[in-house]
Amino acid sequence: MMKKFWLLLLSAFIPFISFSIPQLSPYAKVSLITVSPGQELYSSFGHSAIWIKDDSNHIDKIYNYGTFDFDTPGFYSKFVRGKLLYMLSVSRSDYLIYGAEQEQRSVIEQQLNMTSSQKQKLYNFLEINYLPENRYYKYDFFYDNCSSRLRDAFKAALGDSLQFKNIAFKNQSFRQLIDPYLVNKQFQDLGMDLGLGAPADRIATPSQYMFLPDHLMNAIGNATVLSDSGKTAFVARNNVLFKANQPKEESMLVTPAMVFAILLLIGGFSTFVTWKKRPQKFTMDGILFLILGLFGLLLLFLWFGTDHKVTVHNWNIIWAFPTHIIVAILLFKKKRSFSTGYYFLFNGIVVLIFTACISILPQEINMAIVPLLLLIIIRSFTLYYKITKRRNYYPI
Known part of the structure; x- marks a missing residue:
């Protein structure tokens, strides 16, 4: 009986033993990473991720909501039918930069101006989201993707202290927002236009603009946050981690x-x-x-x-x-x-x-x-x- 008692007691504490979130040091850095659009259709709209780096705790994590598992049973069927679950993945920063270099896609870092408590809240949010029972989600290109998830993470961690300005709002539809990314991909643009129905022509709100990484980057760049020194710019500094070669613009022979x-x-x-x-x-x-x-x-x-x-x-x-x-x-x-x-x-x-x-x-x-x-x-x-x-x- 005593043996069973101690086993039950131990099992009650296993969740706390197996999962504990480290306390970030005052020198921890939080950044929004934006990867420029690539040549392939899947990369045409760019990519966003959150980077948390804390050398004191040996933490170097890129949080990426745009991944999926090719080994998922019925992968292609689920992908076509819109039932494939995407997930939050975590990797090192050098892996992301190396991948961008191979695809010749620029990587821009926006180091964020946040208090220690705000950084910890964001870190806690992401770590809890990364738990196996939380990391999977139903992907939606316009409403719930790798970029909009980061917008929601910032809102969840910072609350009303984070204020976005609507200076980039141009009263455009979702279809109009993605068109500039497909200027040199006219056959792909036609395919998407034919497949997308009337919902793609709804006017996007300023918040919904951020489903595109470029618009999230611009919105973050113009946002303000309440910090220890009062209301300040959300972005402390911008860094170009990798500058890709400018691709040659080739005119389409057939349209x-x-x-x-x-x-x-x-x-x-x-x-x-x-x-x-x-x-x-x-x-x-x-x-x-x-x-x-x-x-x-x-x-x-x-x-x-x-x-x-x-x-x-x-x-x-x-x-x-x-x-x-x-x-x-x-x-x-x-x-x-x-x-x-x-x-x-x-x-x-x-x-x-x-x-x-x-x-x-x-x-x-x-x-x-x-x-x-x-x-x-x-x-x-x-x-x-x-x-x-x-x-x-x-x-x-």
Whole structure:
């Protein structure tokens, strides 16, 4: 009985024995680290981390909320469906700088002006967050990511003593905020614009701007904090830990707008040349509308089959409707029903209205697809005419 008693008593103290947070020395340094955008799509928007360094206690920790585990069961499925958990990781500062050097991404340090108690509160917050039961979280690109988590950490540790100024607030949407990072990645920009729905066009608040590392860095740089000497600038000094070589700006030989314009020219020329002909099959149109229908299925999946909050209410579904798959299959046949022709008449009218109203829609549409929309309109009306007026159909 006594043995069991001592085991129970010991087990009650295990959490306190196994987890104790060191007391930072008065010389501890707390910094916000900002890594500039990289060349790959995943690194296009930069990265943020918190650095706590205390030589007296041999502490050199980079707190990074932007990591995930490739060994997670069903990794790719969870990633696509927005169910993958990201986590807080901790590493040494030299590892981060070495990685940035390899990718030629600049590293900027903002050493923060904080009291000893404020540093300790932030350190305690991060260490508790790093516990296995706390480190995982549901990642959201706009609302809960590696940058916004640091904003929230500063708020949690410093409370009302930290004041952000709204001098950089320009009344922009989330989509407008990420566009400058994709200027030289037009195909990636198009892909993101097509996948993001109307929620991406909500106007971001000054606090929400900080989901981007550059905006977090600017906000921290203009913030104030109550310290031992009163109200002071939150940033004590700025240091460039690594200066990357300026990448050469290469002009894009092929752009999405160019690709769609060429398709429009080919489709328009083909329509003109074959106007008086009576084809038995519409193979090229079948391929076009099959691709559009499959893309529409992808949009529906992003809308209803994932946990992504910003891929819902996507107006691009209007011109890429999944039912195009069915009529595309009919176009490969020698004859098709009268109703198929009227399907294309209806589709042509809908896409024409969509294109005419593109500037007033509640969702910003990438203008590179306008030639594609015109091609859909031209071929829809042409198919209506040739299927119904040229009597290449069977009644139902």
